[in-house]
Amino acid sequence: MDNFKFHGVDTVKMAKKYGTPLYLVSEDEIRSRCEEIKSSFLNKYENTMAVYASKAFLTVDMAKIINSEGLGMDSVSGGEIFTALKSGFPMENLIFHGNNKLEEEIELAIENNIGRIVIDDVNEVKIIDEIAANNKTIQKVLVRVSPGIESDTHKYIQTAQVDSKFGVPLKDEVIDELMENLKGSKNLEFLGFHFHIGSQLLKNDTHLKAIDIIFKLMDDVKTKYGYEMKELNVGGGFGIKYTDEEPEPLSYFIDPMMKAIEENAKKYGMERPKIIIEPGRWMIGEAGMTVYKIGTVKEIPGVRTYVSVDGGMTDNIRPSLYQAKYDALVLNKYKEDKTELVTIAGKCCESGDILIWDLEVPKVERGDYLGVFSTGAYNYSMFSNYNKITRPALVMIKDGKDKVSIRRQTYKELLKGQI
Ligand code: LLP
Numbered sequence: 001m002d003n004f005k006f007h008g009v010d011t012v013k014m015a016k017k018y019g020t021p022l023y024l025v026s027e028d029e030i031r032s033r034c035e036e037i038k039s040s041f042l043n044k045y046e047n048t049m050a051v052y053a054s055k056a057f058l059t060v061d062m063a064k065i066i067n068s069e070g071l072g073m074d075s076v077s078g079g080e081i082f083t084a085l086k087s088g089f090p091m092e093n094l095i096f097h098g099n100n101k102l103e104e105e106i107e108l109a110i111e112n113n114i115g116r117i118v119i120d121d122v123n124e125v126k127i128i129d130e131i132a133a134n135n136k137t138i139q140k141v142l143v144r145v146s147p148g149i150e151s152d153t154h155k156y157i158q159t160a161q162v163d164s165k166f167g168v169p170l171k172d173e174v175i176d177e178l179m180e181n182l183k184g185s186k187n188l189e190f191l192g193f194h195f196h197i198g199s200q201l202l203k204n205d206t207h208l209k210a211i212d213i214i215f216k217l218m219d220d221v222k223t224k225y226g227y228e229m230k231e232l233n234v235g236g237g238f239g240i241k242y243t244d245e246e247p248e249p250l251s252y253f254i255d256p257m258m259k260a261i262e263e264n265a266k267k268y269g270m271e272r273p274k275i276i277i278e279p280g281r282w283m284i285g286e287a288g289m290t291v292y293k294i295g296t297v298k299e300i301p302g303v304r305t306y307v308s309v310d311g312g313m314t315d316n317i318r319p320s321l322y323q324a325k326y327d328a329l330v331l332n333k334y335k336e337d338k339t340e341l342v343t344i345a346g347k348c349c350e351s352g353d354i355l356i357w358d359l360e361v362p363k364v365e366r367g368d369y370l371g372v373f374s375t376g377a378y379n380y381s382m383f384s385n386y387n388k389i390t391r392p393a394l395v396m397i398k399d400g401k402d403k404v405s406i407r408r409q410t411y412k413e414l415l416k417g418q419i
Contacts, residue, residue, distance in 0.1 A: 004331040004371060006289050008400030011331045015369050018393045019408060020293040021311030023380050025057075027065060027398040029287035034069035040251040041277060045258055051095055053236050053280030054080050056377040057288070061396060061405045063087035072115065074278050078105040085112060095233075095278075097144070099165050103127065110135050118194050118233070119143045120167060122174060125181035125188065132187035139187060142233055143178065144194040145170055147213040151198035151206045151237070154322045158198040167195065170217065179225045190227060192273055193217065196235030199281060202245060204253045207234060208260050215264035222270070232261070233276040240285040242374045243325045250282070281377040288376025290315060290392070291331065294368040295347070305342045307361070309370055312346010313353040314389040316372070316379045320352045328359055331369040336362035344370065348387050380406075388414055 003012040007026040015022055037050045051072035054063070058080055064087050066073055072093035075081045084094050092115040098105070099120045109117060110131050117128055119141050132139040146167030151158050162169065168178055182190045193214055197206045211234070218229045234257060239247050258275070265272040292309035299305045318324035328344065330336075338360035346353035355372060383391050390409040395402050 002335060003369075004329055004334040006371070007397045009397050009402055011289070011291055011371050012369050014395060014402060015291045015293065015331075017402070018395055018404065020291055020369070021309070021315050021392040022291045023315070023375070023392050023394040024289045024291060024402075025284075025376055025394060025396050025405070026287045027396050029376075030062075030065055030284060031069065033283045033287070034066075034071060036250050037071070037277075037279075037283075038069075040249065041254050044254075045275065047272070047274045049274060049276045051093075051233075051276055051278045052283050053278050054084070055381060056280030057284040057379075057381050058083055059380075059394065059405055060087040062284075063089045067093070072276075074280075078102070078108050081105070081108055081112070081114070091115065095142075099167075103131070106131050107135075110137060110139055113137070115140065116191070117141050119178075122168060122178045122181055125178065125185055129185040129187050137187065138189050140189045140191055142192050142194045142231060143168055143182075143190070144196070145214070145217065147195050147197075147210045149197060149206050149209055149213075151201055152203060153198045153200050153237075154324075156322055170213070175217070175221070179221060179227075182227075183225065192229035192231035192233070194233035194235065194276075196278065197237050199237050200239045201237045202239040202247060204256055207237070207253060207257055210234070211257060211260045211264060215261075215268055215270075218270065218273075219268040222268075228270070229273045231276060232273045233278060236277065236279040236282065238279050238282040240281055240374060240377070242285075243327045250279075283377075285377035286374050288374065288379060290372045290375040290379065292370045292372070294330075294364055294370055295366055297342075297364060297366060305340065306345045307342045307364055307370075308345045308347055309355065310347055311389075311392065312348050312355060313350060314346070314348060314384050314386050315392055316346075316355060316375055317382045317384065318378060319355050320350075326356050326372050326374065328356055328370050328372040330361050330364055331371045333362045333364070333368060338362055340364070344372075348389070350386075385409075385414060390414060 003010050051074050052066045053074045074095045076098045091113045094114050095116045096109045097118045144167040146164045148162040150161045195210050296308040313320045344356040393408040394406040396405045
């Protein structure tokens with residue numbers, strides 16, 4: 001039978017070999033994204049750095065791939081730092097973010113000589129300074145600011161609006177307090193600012209707007225406090241294809257941003273700082289696919305047909321959380337005419353556990369296999385054990401060959417840690 005192939009592997013064969021649900025991740029696709037980062041950013045512009053936002057998808061294997069490509073990584077928790085450490089990731093290339101970094105997380109970061117900590121609040125300055133002093137080290141820091149911009153994306157993944165839990169607000173009195181705190185710190189080296197507008201952005205206008213805002217801030221800080229900014233981290237957020245989006249290449253974001261940066265640097269008579277980008281979803285989203293087995297097919301005459309699969313919101317929370325849209329194929333019937341309109345439901349005890357409303361499919365039955373595309377980002381990383389459903393296996397594909405990266409969780413492991 002002719003089954004759908006994902007990066008050269010027969011998806012149904014994979015499903016039978018490893019069981020379902022199954023995360024498939026193409027290492028070839030990840031590496032080709034790294035190549036695009038190099039050709040359109042790192043090799044094209046001097047004094048630049050690319051940092052992968054590991055929250056999108058982090059395994060020991062992924063950290064090793066990112067390191068082998070010479071990219072840095074961003075972490076937002078002790079667990080992500082620990083994973084990077086265990087993979088042998090060079091700590092000088094790791095950045096630590098977060099709106100509520102715990103003292104023990106900051107200690108873990110500093111004890112292991114993390115490259116940068118991104119301060120998210122004026123009061124964090126003293127905490128990080130103290131921990132750096134205890135460790136007799138000078139910690140390099142950036143400050144995340146919230147430029148007060150609303151991006152065109154789901155409310156839950158906007159991160160730079162005025163009313164945001166992320167970043168230092170751009171209000172004079174807050175910036176003054178921040179700068180006083182930084183001036184007063186003894187063990188921090190303040191390198192520059194960071195912003196992250198939001199996620200799954202398909203237009204570059206909000207990044208450009210933020211650059212103008214941030215340069216004005218950099219100029220104010222230079223005039224008032226004498227700080228020359230050495231670095232500027234412009235975050236990630238570059239969008240990908242889920243259904244009918246038509247994302248532009250990375251250069252669509254990079255080139256106008258770099259132009260705006262050069263122009264602003266000239267305008268304010270500054271040396272252009274080192275520019276850092278932080279893509280997460282763009283690096284990994286389209287590299288992933290989830291394979292499910294179809295179970296119950298329930299027709300409500302005149303209403304809708306629910307086709308249930310053996311996973312759902314536990315392996316992909318995004319449709320329930322953000323009304324995210326996905327595309328899918330019946331993998332063992334992908335060449336057949338699509339004659340029916342069905343709704344793909346997960347198996348959780350939750351009415352909101354719907355993966356895809358209204359998907360065109362051929363006639364489906366129990367035992368068919370469904371493949372959902374673009375599940376590489378924020379699927380595995382947002383997995384939950386709701387309903388005591390176990391975590392799927394994760395298989396990496398490289399040069400048409402499959403290799404288990406994470407094996408399926410067992411029932412026994414579900415109870416691990418219960419005393
Ligand atoms: N840098 C910072 C500081 C961030 O907060 C984020 C994402 C990124 C980089 C990477 O953004 P990306 O390039 O992946 O868009 N769970 C949500 C996405 C949350 C993103 C939060 N921050 C989702 O599934 O859509």
